[in-house]
Structures are given as structure tokens and as C-alpha cells.
Amino acid sequence: MQRRHFQQLLEVHQAQNRFLCVGLDSDVSKIPSGQTQLSFNKAIIAATKDIVAAYKPNVAFYEAEGVAGWETLKKTIQFILEEAPQTLVILDAKRADIGNTNLGYAKAAFEELEADAITLNPYIGGEALQPFLDYQNKGCFILCRTSNEGAKEFQDLEVGGEPLYLKVAKQVSQKWNKNKNCGLVVGATFPEELKKVREAAPDLPFLVPGVGTQGGDAKTVLKNAGKNCLINVSRSVLFASNGPHFAEDARNELLKLLR
Numbered sequence: 001m002q003r004r005h006f007q008q009l010l011e012v013h014q015a016q017n018r019f020l021c022v023g024l025d026s027d028v029s030k031i032p033s034g035q036t037q038l039s040f041n042k043a044i045i046a047a048t049k050d051i052v053a054a055y056k057p058n059v060a061f062y063e064a065e066g067v068a069g070w071e072t073l074k075k076t077i078q079f080i081l082e083e084a085p086q087t088l089v090i091l092d093a094k095r096a097d098i099g100n101t102n103l104g105y106a107k108a109a110f111e112e113l114e115a116d117a118i119t120l121n122p123y124i125g126g127e128a129l130q131p132f133l134d135y136q137n138k139g140c141f142i143l144c145r146t147s148n149e150g151a152k153e154f155q156d157l158e159v160g161g162e163p164l165y166l167k168v169a170k171q172v173s174q175k176w177n178k179n180k181n182c183g184l185v186v187g188a189t190f191p192e193e194l195k196k197v198r199e200a201a202p203d204l205p206f207l208v209p210g211v212g213t214q215g216g217d218a219k220t221v222l223k224n225a226g227k228n229c230l231i232n233v234s235r236s237v238l239f240a241s242n243g244p245h246f247a248e249d250a251r252n253e254l255l256k257l258l259r
Contacts, residue, residue, distance in 0.1 A: 023234030147187025147210030188216025212236030
């Protein structure tokens with residue numbers, strides 16, 4: 001299936017004032033009784049596709065299920081492409097390896113799975129990530145200031161008079177974004193840092209996890225990052241209830257964020 005350009009899809013949703021991203025962290029131990037991982041995903045997507053800008057399946061929850069999980073991941077993405085063709089698919093894989101290995105990772109994400117974007121780890125450097133960056137119509141969200149409490153262990157280290165996460169933001173914005181397909185992952189749980197990253201990278205789209213279960217606030221994110229962002233919610237939406245109306249309840253949780 002021919003997909004529109006990553007940046008074009010972002011612009012469509014910005015024009016429609018859509019900024020929510022649903023993380024499909026579909027833990028089989030938590031999905032409602034009688035549902036498979038795939039049927040659960042399809043129900044969530046069908047119930048929310050008119051109000052979200054993106055879906056973000058986390059590969060861990062599918063790889064953990066072996067071959068069946070990989071097939072579920074592929075079928076989930078195909079369902080999104082068919083049922084919500086303007087909605088972005090972001091593969092949450094946080095890949096990082098040497099360039100030759102990344103050729104395989106990039107092909108798997110963008111050609112085999114047909115994702116529109118992927119999350120990447122910057123630690124190994126821009127040269128190694130080039131196989132992803134070379135896909136000009138695909139998005140690359142680089143980890144910058146993540147939402148977990150332990151992020152400060154390395155990301156706050158001072159390098160040349162500023163924290164490492166700001167070095168990453170500037171490097172991605174000024175050096176790696178030649179194809180205009182880079183973005184940054186910046187957590188909602190650190191609003192002051194989010195504001196600083198936006199100042200350092202004014203033009204990059206942000207993928208912002210940490211709203212909901214982790215305590216981040218969507219309105220604060222929009223205030224500090226602007227509209228050029230995708231606010232991700234996962235567990236608080238997916239598992240809003242485990243009864244027969246789980247998909248409707250998930251939709252209602254999303255609508256609360258829009259009020």
C-alpha cells in the first residue's frame with residue numbers, strides 16, 4: 001500500500017487539531033477475557049480512529065508472544081492502514097546498532113511492517129542511524145529526554161556547559177535532520193525540560209509519552225511544546241476497563257484529554 005509522506009500526515013493532523021497518539025502496549029495478561037491481542041487492538045482502533053493522530057505499537061508486547069505476536073503486529077498495522085489510512089503508525093522499537101545491522105532493522109520497520117515512523121536511540125551516533133534517516137518519507141523519533149524517573153542518570157549529565165539531552169536535541173535538529181524526517185521523544189513528566197528542548201529544537205515534531213499513568217498533563221505539554229507534537233497515552237486508555245465495553249471506555253478516556 002502506498003503511504004503518504006510522514007511529514008504530510010503530521011501536517012494533516014495539525015490542521016485538524018489532532019495530537020493524541022495511542023500506544024498499543026497490548027499486554028496479553030491485561031486484555032479483557034475472551035479477547036485475543038489482535039481483536040483487542042482492532043476494537044481499540046475502531047473506537048478511537050476518528051479522534052487520534054497516531055498509533056504506537058510497542059514491539060516488546062508482540063515479540064514476547066513469539067511468531068504469533070509478530071503476526072499480530074503485522075496484522076494490527078495493516079488494519080490501521082486500511083481502516084484509518086491518514087493515521088500515523090509509529091513503531092516503538094528504540095533501535096540502535098551499527099549501520100549494517102540497522103539496514104535490517106530499517107527494512108523490517110518500513111518495508112516489512114510498513115510503519116510510518118520508528119523510535120531510535122541516539123547513543124551509538126548519527127552515522128549508525130543513517131539507514132533509518134535515509135528513508136526520506138519515514139519518520140525517526142530520537143530519544144532525547146525520556147519520561148522515566150531514571151532518565152536523569154545519563155540524560156542530565158553536563159556536557160560542555162549544558163545537559164546531555166539538550167546536546168542530543170541540537171544534534172538531531174541541526175545535523176541529522178537533512179531529510180526533514182526527524183523528531184524527538186520528550187517526556188511529559190518533566191515539563192521544564194520539555195520547554196528547554198522545544199527552545200533548542202523549535203521545528204522538530206515531538207513524541208511525548210508520560211501522560212496518564214505516569215502523571216504527565218496534556219495541557220501542560222501543549223503549553224510547553226506547542227502543537228507540533230504527538231501526545232502518547234497507553235495504559236490509562238487501553239486498560240480503562242476490562243469489561244465488554246472496554247473499547248468505548250478507552251475512547252471516553254481519550255475524550256477527557258480533549259476537554
